[in-house]
Structure formats: C-alpha cells, structure tokens
Amino acid sequence: MSVTPKARGRHHHGDLRRALLDAVAEIVQESGPEAVTLRECARRAGVSHSAATPHFGDKRGLMTAFATEQSQRLREAMEAAVAALPAEAHPAEHLAATGRGYMAFVRDNPAHFRLMFRTDLIDTADPAWAEASSRARDPLDTAMRALVPGADDRAMRARLALAWAGVHGFCTLRAEAPRSDLWYPPPREAEVAEDLLALLLAACATDPCA
Amino acid sequence: MSVTPKARGRHHHGDLRRALLDAVAEIVQESGPEAVTLRECARRAGVSHSAATPHFGDKRGLMTAFATEQSQRLREAMEAAVAALPAEAHPAEHLAATGRGYMAFVRDNPAHFRLMFRTDLIDTADPAWAEASSRARDPLDTAMRALVPGADDRAMRARLALAWAGVHGFCTLRAEAPRSDLWYPPPREAEVAEDLLALLLAACATDPCA
DNA sequence: CTTGGATCTGACCATTGTCAAGTTGAATCG
DNA sequence: CGATTCAACTTGACAATGGTCAGATCCAAG
Structure with a gap:
C-alpha cells in the first residue's frame, strides 16, 4: 500500500x-x-x-492494457513450454507442448483468461492489443507448419482452426466450468486434456492429401 | 408495442x-x-x-430465463438437423449434422450465444437453466455414442471433449471475431467449418483400441 | 526561485439495479 | 351483486458506478 x-x-x-x-x-x-x-x-x-x-x-483503456499484458504472458507460456523440450524433439512434440503451455496458463489463470476474451470490455482497435493478440497465435502457427510442412493453404487453415478451436474451446469450457458444473471435475481434467491433445495431434498429423 | x-x-x-x-x-x-x-x-x-x-x-433472473430459452433453441436446432437426415444415414452423418446444427445456430445468433455462456450474468443454480443446459449436450452425446459404440469410458470422454471443445471453440472464436478480427473472414468461414468438422469426425471415428 | 506541465483531487451528472411502499384491477367468495 | 384478497404493476428513493471538468498539488527543469 x-x-x-x-x-x-x-x-x-x-x-x-x-x-x-x-x-x-x-x-x-x-x-x-x-x-x-x-x-x-x-x-x-x-x-x-x-x-x-x-x-x-477510461476503464476500457485499463482493461485493454491488462489484456495486452496477459496476451504476452500467454505467448511466453507457450514459448517456454516449447523451449523446455529437448533439441531433437519431434514437431508433434512442439505442437503438443504449445497446447500444454496454453492449457496450463488458463488452468492457473482462469479469470485472466476470461477477461482476455471479453471483447466488450477491451478496445479491439488498440494497436498494442491487436499486435499482442496476433503474436499470441504465432507459437501454434509455427508448430503446426513444422508438423505438416506439405499441407496446402486450405488443409493448413483447417488444421489451425481445429487445433486452435479445440484447445481454446477446452479452456473456455473449463474456465467457465466452476460456475456451471458442465465440464469434467478436476481429477479427470488433466487426463481429458492429455487425451484431447493426443486426438488433436493425430487428426492434424494425418496426410492432408490422403 | x-x-x-x-x-x-x-x-x-x-x-x-x-x-x-x-x-x-x-x-x-x-x-x-x-x-x-x-x-x-x-x-x-x-x-x-x-x-x-x-x-x-432481478436482472440475473431475467438473463437466466433468456439463456434457458436459448439453450432449448440450440438443442432443437441440433435435433432438427439430425432429423432432416435420411433414415439410413451413417452415424458419422448424425454427428456431423449435430455439429452443423450447433454452428448454424451460432452463426445466426452470435450475440445470443455469447450471452448463454456469460455465467456471470446468469444464475447457474437455477434448476430450469441447469436442465436446459444439460439437455443441450444430449444430441452430441448420443451421436457420439452411436458412432463409437465400442469405446470405453476414457476414450468416450476424450472424444466427447474434443468434439465439444472443437465445435464450441470454433463458435466462440467466430462469435467474438467481428469485434477482434482474429478469425477467418466470412467467405472462408463456411469452408473452414466444414473442413474442421471433417477432421473432427476422422479423429473421433478412429478405433479407440488401435 | 520561478515557471511549466504532468499528476492527482473533489465535486458533479447521468445511469443502473434494488428496495419499500403504494395503487390498480381481476378473480373469488359471501 | 358487492366486498375482499392478492398478485401485477407504479412510484419514489437509495447507493454505486463511469465519465468529465475545474482546480489544487507537486516535481523538475531553467
């Protein structure tokens, strides 16, 4: 004080x-x-x-600045998870680590995460926020491109959308769950998160030309 | 008036x-x-x-009643999409139709959808809301069980989580997109949604014992 | 010491949700 | 048919919020 x-x-x-x-x-x-x-x-x-x-x-400016900070922290969490991998890790491991970093951040900061996506409370025209939000997508982007280098634009878009929607959706539901009791209880949570990531990886790694 | x-x-x-x-x-x-x-x-x-x-x-009561109505409409949209299928449709088609019904509802009512998950504005202890929310998960649940009848509890949980998170996450991102410009523009949107559903179906339909 | 400008204060207004008390009017009962 | 009762609605008031504005305050440079 x-x-x-x-x-x-x-x-x-x-x-x-x-x-x-x-x-x-x-x-x-x-x-x-x-x-x-x-x-x-x-x-x-x-x-x-x-x-x-x-x-x-005004208030929106404060919220926007806060959300911008959190976006940076989220990106750093994902980057740190990838950096902690051994150098020879498979691209799939990179993608999984990115997802785990995302999920861990939200598990530890559910309320911060909820605020980050309250676009009614933040000024989406703010350039600093826009850049931080955009850069927060980079880790997933690069990991996916490394995993499926041969995919064309459409296949890449679909995989990015699935990975992004799957991880983000999981986190959204979990972040709201304590209030709505419509998601898995904590003991199952970690297990479900891992299994979900495994399914996600398998789906994204399949040959897009098959 | x-x-x-x-x-x-x-x-x-x-x-x-x-x-x-x-x-x-x-x-x-x-x-x-x-x-x-x-x-x-x-x-x-x-x-x-x-x-x-x-x-x-109070206000929360009004919001809760509204959200309850929308949950019922969402469930009906999914049920209608399944009911429109030919009788001999494959279980995978049922699951896809459920997802399409969900996505179509959110595409047509993005703001209503956003309100439904604003758990700070609604009384999650309200029994009518809880039941409507719970029943809104039934269509996806039954479609998934029909698609992978042999899956054990854990495999089923993972598939349900992936399907739920994927579709819900996609819709969440899209419903926020007009304000944040972080998702695909409308022309791509339908294509991405279809491709995402296809990947999702493939991931869920794989033999859980493999 | 003086001056300038950023920083912060205090008061004002419009708006909101909630509450207590009054008013209305439709249905019921004698 | 007339009196009563009770929920539906109105009115008025309250505290709290966000935004704004004039002005006091303080630091630092000159």
Whole structure:
C-alpha cells in the first residue's frame, strides 16, 4: 500500500500504472472480470478514482492494457513450454507442448483468461492489443507448419482452426466450468486434456492429401 | 408495442414475461449482452422500470430465463438437423449434422450465444437453466455414442471433449471475431467449418483400441 | 526561485439495479 | 351483486458506478 520508495521519475505515486494493473489482476482473480471497477482499482492503489485517467483514458483503456499484458504472458507460456523440450524433439512434440503451455496458463489463470476474451470490455482497435493478440497465435502457427510442412493453404487453415478451436474451446469450457458444473471435475481434467491433445495431434498429423 | 388483445389472464399487460424476454433478444442482437439493462427492457415493453420484479426477481433472473430459452433453441436446432437426415444415414452423418446444427445456430445468433455462456450474468443454480443446459449436450452425446459404440469410458470422454471443445471453440472464436478480427473472414468461414468438422469426425471415428 | 506541465483531487451528472411502499384491477367468495 | 384478497404493476428513493471538468498539488527543469 505504501508508495514504492524508488519513485522512478513519477511525481506523486511510485508507479501508478503498474499499481492499477496489479489491482486489476487482484480483483479479477478474486471476483472475476465483471467485478473490476475503476473506483475499486483506484482504492487498492490508494489514489482517487479519476487518477487513472491520465494513464489509461477510461476503464476500457485499463482493461485493454491488462489484456495486452496477459496476451504476452500467454505467448511466453507457450514459448517456454516449447523451449523446455529437448533439441531433437519431434514437431508433434512442439505442437503438443504449445497446447500444454496454453492449457496450463488458463488452468492457473482462469479469470485472466476470461477477461482476455471479453471483447466488450477491451478496445479491439488498440494497436498494442491487436499486435499482442496476433503474436499470441504465432507459437501454434509455427508448430503446426513444422508438423505438416506439405499441407496446402486450405488443409493448413483447417488444421489451425481445429487445433486452435479445440484447445481454446477446452479452456473456455473449463474456465467457465466452476460456475456451471458442465465440464469434467478436476481429477479427470488433466487426463481429458492429455487425451484431447493426443486426438488433436493425430487428426492434424494425418496426410492432408490422403 | 401495443398490448396484445388476448390478455390471457394477465392483469395489466398482455404478456409481460414474453415482452421482456423479447426485449432482451432485441437488445442483445443490437448491442450485445452487456447492453441489456432492466430499465431498457422495461422501456421497450412499455412498462415501469421495476415491472420485471414479479416475473423474474432481478436482472440475473431475467438473463437466466433468456439463456434457458436459448439453450432449448440450440438443442432443437441440433435435433432438427439430425432429423432432416435420411433414415439410413451413417452415424458419422448424425454427428456431423449435430455439429452443423450447433454452428448454424451460432452463426445466426452470435450475440445470443455469447450471452448463454456469460455465467456471470446468469444464475447457474437455477434448476430450469441447469436442465436446459444439460439437455443441450444430449444430441452430441448420443451421436457420439452411436458412432463409437465400442469405446470405453476414457476414450468416450476424450472424444466427447474434443468434439465439444472443437465445435464450441470454433463458435466462440467466430462469435467474438467481428469485434477482434482474429478469425477467418466470412467467405472462408463456411469452408473452414466444414473442413474442421471433417477432421473432427476422422479423429473421433478412429478405433479407440488401435 | 520561478515557471511549466504532468499528476492527482473533489465535486458533479447521468445511469443502473434494488428496495419499500403504494395503487390498480381481476378473480373469488359471501 | 358487492366486498375482499392478492398478485401485477407504479412510484419514489437509495447507493454505486463511469465519465468529465475545474482546480489544487507537486516535481523538475531553467
């Protein structure tokens, strides 16, 4: 709560921008994306409710900045999972690792994930967000291209769509599940995730010309 | 806008419950789930701002009733797609038709679909909603069981998860796409959907014991 | 020390959801 | 047929939110 002593260049607050983004993370984790209010963020940062305006413009700007950060973290999670593989790993392992990285991120940050896709709360015209969102698709993209190098555009599109939809859909359903009780309970969850990935890999690796 | 002349048993309004649900549908279609307010619904129905209370309790009650209706419509769309098949259709055709019914519903009602999965706006403890949501999974379930009758529990779970996540994930991404520009443009959309279904069917139909 | 500009405060407004209390009107009962 | 009853609806009020704006405040450069 106390002002960070470094106060690097900032006038009153140590780093209000950071503090507000952290407040968003806190609230999202505690009570979900819809519980985030500008005033509560300001309260947690110890500032007045309109202190955020110079930094983020309005609430949507704050949410967009937060979502942008999370998109970067998601991409880094996937890249880290791939980087942890042995050098001689098969392309299929790369794709699987990418999927596991995605799923692990959402398992550990379900509320952050839900916020990232609340396109009503974020400014989709923001260039930084657009780039972060776009780059978050790169790991899956490159892994898939390495797995099926001979596929033509259409076959590649179909495989990317299936992989993306399958992993994303799984995560979406799981992230909503605690509230709706319509998905697999936690013990089964890991098993189902692995089996789903295996089916997905088999489907994508089949010869597209067959 | 005028009161329906029948006025079947209702006191003041012809059928306020129906009128309010229709207002939700209108607003959701025009401006998305987050634009729905109790007061605007009441305005469109031509009643006072708290007229909804006796019928739905609070806003969440109204949203829940609406989501319940949409879940039923979604299930009916899938059942209709299966029923339109020739009697001798292969089980794989049943599964594909189920997926097509799901996708067609979301293509035609993207905003309604988005609302259905906004578990923060609906009361997931409502028994009617829970039953409608549960029954909406039946068509996919039965089609899958018919396609892979020999699969054990684990293999069946994995296939159901993949099919459900794949179709649902595809629809989720598409329903958000108009706002985020991160999915395929409409001309490709139908093609990608068909190819995705084909990959999905192939993945699910493979012998689970192989 | 002065000046400038970024940073933050406090107050205002419109809007929302919810609640309590009143009003209406249709159906029921004597 | 008239009085009663009860749910449907209206009215008015409340707290909370987001956005905006004038102005106070503070840091840093000159």
